[in-house]
Amino acid sequence: MAVLELQGISKHFGAIQALIDVDVGLERGEVLGLMGDNGAGKSTLVKVIAGNFPPNGGEIRIDGEVAHFHRPVEAREKGIEVVYQDLALCNNLTAAANVFLGREIKRSIGPIRWLNHGAMYKRAGELFGELKSETRPRHLVRQMSGGQRQAVAIARTRLSNAKIVLMDEPTAAISVRQVAEVLDLIRRLRDSGIAVVLISHRMPDVFAVCDRVVVLRRGRKVADKAIKASSPEEVTGLITGAIHVA
């Protein structure tokens, strides 16, 4: 059964139709590439799934159950983790504080609870290590490079046992070596049965890790095919509109 099923999802912002009647299904352990031109609606689709705003029409099903998310936390509780395109980081906090934001590790005596800084630094350090990133848990995000920031945003998704991980351009700002690490991570997620949605403008990345590719154009789904049955040329044509539908 599909872990995630979108049926007839529509979303408009005033007069702008960001998504029109989009159907997408996602299986366990599947990596879906989501492609499209700037403004095609990719980020909007991710935000609808993640509970940032409800769709104007259509239905989201998680494991067959209809889900109505009103807040991002509700989606997270259902096992959806997101790397946002703008990364959603607080510049004035440390890397570790950002990783654990909203789910801090605490110690407690009776009703008194306080932050366990040591444990959070340690765990964040381990997560950065797994990502082969040089990010330091104690450094302020303000002082970090784009790649280090991205590592912080990705490390967040590893805190819980997610069912679905949505990555909105996770490789946009990082070095070739780190791109390879992120793609490796995606493969590891897939092997452990997690479904991944990868948004990327980088054709080689999508063809390296994805099982399927969905192309959006001006809010409409214009293609949904197995990666093996497609080619970079075809996808490029679909994105630009040179090829109408596949």
Place this chain on the structure above:
Amino acid sequence: MSLETRLRSVGKEARRTQAAPVGDPVLDTHEKTIFEKLIGTQAFWVTMALLIICVVMSIREPVFATEDNFFNITRNFAFIGVMALGMTPVIITGGIDLSVGSVMGLVAIVCGLVLLKQPIPWMPDWWNDATWTHSWWMALALGLLAGVIVGLINGVLIAYVGLPPFVVTLGMLSIARAVAVVLSGNRMLYDFRPDQAPKFKIIGGGQNLGLDQLFGADFPFRLSNPFLILVVLTITLGIVLRMTGWGRHIFAIGGNEQAANLTGVPVKRVKVQAYVICSLSAALAAILSVGWSGSANNSLGQSYELLAIASAVIGGANLMGGEGGAYAAFIGSALIFVIRNSLLMAGVDSNWQGLFVGSFIILAVVLERIRGKRRE
């Protein structure tokens, strides 16, 4: 593609290229020592300035270093210090509360009315006749409650309705003062019940938190209750900001409210709590002030909002949000009052003080800008 879409994508592209490094940057493996971190803070330099002023004043004016003057300065700055502490979480979230001065006036009148000897004409007879309704603890409880109510109104309008903090609290500045004037019948209240008022007055007017009397011991020092309460609250807020999830969330909201919301920080609730704490601190300052002066005046706290905000900012809080601390508020208010005291002693007309406070706020913000630039 609509123009808006195009503009948005252009913005995105710009952000993307800006964020893209070429490979990994050479890593700065040098962790800052505690001392290096310390001298990087505004609070450290304010502390230094304060010490220098104190030393200079002690040499030039023999009265400055007396026990009495120390007692008075520490007490006088405690009222503003307590408000500056309450203001700190609000400023860290990127907000502001202009209503705290008026809240002081309102709370003073509420406490005064409870303690008043004469019956209040617009209250029911059972209230005027009962004794518990005029007890010192009732004055304390209703005073604090008034603070909580104002804070809740501010917080809900800002966090849930989404109005700008500046507008909401500016409105409340006017409303709370008007209510104070109306409730008091525009009179000063001082004719208090002789059995209850002394117990209330001891809160703000007493010293050493009454511990010397409790233990029947002679303390080698003499510190006012307001100052000791300020010290306790400073330590408490310092711990809360650093060690609790709530404190962390306050900073996160100031750093990037959108991100805080996405990661599951209960942004709205935390903001309301910050405004309630801010109002509550103003209520406490009013209670201490009424206790100390022995009277309740509806003009209490006029323009104190400026002093409270200035204190927090001078100590290093950032009006743009995301930065600030308990010690910063404490030391900021201390500096303002020591300078005020010094100017008075030097014979400078007290009407000039507003000029100094104003210049200090601007200077503090300029310093913040410079520090911000250097960080980029």
